[in-house]
Amino acid sequence: MARMPDLEKFSAEHGIGICTIADLIEYRLRTECFVHPVATTVLPTEVAGEFKTIVYENDVDDLLHIALVRGEINSHKPVLVRVHSECLTGDVFGSMRCDCGEQLHAAMKMIEQEGAGILLYIRQEGRGIGLLNKMKAYELQDQGHDTVEANEILGFQPDLRNYGIGAQILVHLGVRKMRLMTNNPKKIVGLEGYGLSMVEQVPIEMTPNEYNKGYLSCKKLKMGHLLKLNAKR
Numbered sequence: 001m002a003r004m005p006d007l008e009k010f011s012a013e014h015g016i017g018i019c020t021i022a023d024l025i026e027y028r029l030r031t032e033c034f035v036h037p038v039a040t041t042v043l044p045t046e047v048a049g050e051f052k053t054i055v056y057e058n059d060v061d062d063l064l065h066i067a068l069v070r071g072e073i074n075s076h077k078p079v080l081v082r083v084h085s086e087c088l089t090g091d092v093f094g095s096m097r098c099d100c101g102e103q104l105h106a107a108m109k110m111i112e113q114e115g116a117g118i119l120l121y122i123r124q125e126g127r128g129i130g131l132l133n134k135m136k137a138y139e140l141q142d143q144g145h146d147t148v149e150a151n152e153i154l155g156f157q158p159d160l161r162n163y164g165i166g167a168q169i170l171v172h173l174g175v176r177k178m179r180l181m182t183n184n185p186k187k188i189v190g191l192e193g194y195g196l197s198m199v200e201q202v203p204i205e206m207t208p209n210e211y212n213k214g215y216l217s218c219k220k221l222k223m224g225h226l227l228k229l230n231a232k233r
């Protein structure tokens, strides 16, 4: 197989451009549709009332993503959107090692107050490394490492999440302009393009507790999250 130095020579000699596999993946995600709604129903929730609920399959992997939709989605108006990555321990058990469960419920309540919006629940556990590796990372954190170091010791990037499929689902639901609820600038970059633009970043900041304050300050310092972290404890 020709490697980059060979390709560069070949490209210059014949006047032919070079693109990478990553470029191809990105191009196909932008120009083709890989998502399919497979079930639509209504979920009444204790947290924030009723949501139209749509399950999406995609052609890229076996993950089923879920959209909770409130009100009418108008392509001409900015839509309040939260893209939430699955966190079993935080979302289901209310773990205080992170702020996921609180953020999930806060986002649902904000959408209820707004009267319209979408919570897109992406099934990429533990920033994309899966449940087992997330729990192993917790083990390492118990030994004194922070969340970024723990992922690196396990051989992962700090954040493996990919938002291309999520962006396609939002477009499929009729979203073009978003008021995106996030503290994470990387998520904004990951979702823009694909026919989506962000008109406003809506902060979704939880009060730190004694178990997650280290995790949250690591998100701020090492992962560029836009957190103030000065809330009273």
Ligand SMILES: [Zn+2]
Residues within 6 Å of the ligand: 087, 089, 090, 091, 098, 099, 100, 101
């Ligand atoms: Zn979490």
